[in-house]
Amino acid sequence: MIRALALILSCQLAGEVGARFLSLPVPGPVLGMALLWALMVLLPRVAEAVTPVGEGILRHLSLLFVPAGVGVVGHLDRLGPQALALAAAILISTALAIAAGALAFTLVARLMGSRDA
């Protein structure tokens, strides 16, 4: 458990350093995810050790957004007189993006005959 946690944090650290050093537009943790993924694919023993710990952290992913969400409550006045326009833009564009993304995936999967097993 400690070794798996240390590995996850090391990947994040390497990702933060790498993203800054190469001035990539990707946040450190996303780069760390790619790094851990590569390690897990290359070394099955790493995959075996990290899996239960990673799944444990992800089981409560929703919880981790609560502090940032509470911060938003205090900044809702930042939206000011533009609040309604912003709400409309967010609601409509998010619905369109979800629908378009899911339809594009389904269409290309069907064209390729790629069924989910």
Add this chain to the structure above:
Amino acid sequence: MRDVADIWSYLAQGPLLWLTLTLLAYALADLVAEALGRPPLANTVLISVVLLGLMLWATGTPYATYFEGAQFVHFLLGPATVSLAVPLCRQGARLRRAVLPVLAGVVTGSVVAMVSALAIGRALRLDLATLASLAPKSTTAPVAIGIAEGLGGSPTLAAVLVILTGITGALIATPLLNRLGIRDWRARGLAVGTAAHGIGTARAFQVHPTAGAFAGIGMGLNAILTALLAPVVLRLFL
């Protein structure tokens, strides 16, 4: 016996009180969502945020004090993002069979999210700095803040819009995708992760493990794509 006010002022100084209340609020929200059969509207993030927001308001506690306790939870976002490699690895074979559909879904979702938000924003007369803060709203917060700053937007407003987008996506995804008749968990997850980043991904994990894994991929790829495309797309709306 000591005065309640003394005890309060003692507790209010340390991180213990608000860390505990954050976990309790989430546990309560989870219990409520579970009891209702996890309908999309009973979103655990939304319920917890409303509960804690009311508590801060009622006690007159500043956010900085709250965050001293909540930062321990907030910190785990980084390790959790790294941990998304676990479901990706587990779904590896499935992912390799769906590389093209995944790319099609992420590119379409990403472009539609940006273009439609900016088009609606401009039609409703939002100013340029606000549009710049709105453009990256579908990506994960650290990326969105960086992009918004680079485009001349406000980092705080960008962060607020990111969170609102995530909650919106988590609330509407299930009924919307049901109405469209899309049953493929891969397509459903990918679309939600692309449009509504981590909060959408968290919702996808609550619904189905395959949806969660593909949501993680959508979130990661969209972070890269938006960073590359946002400056180009915003120029179209100048």
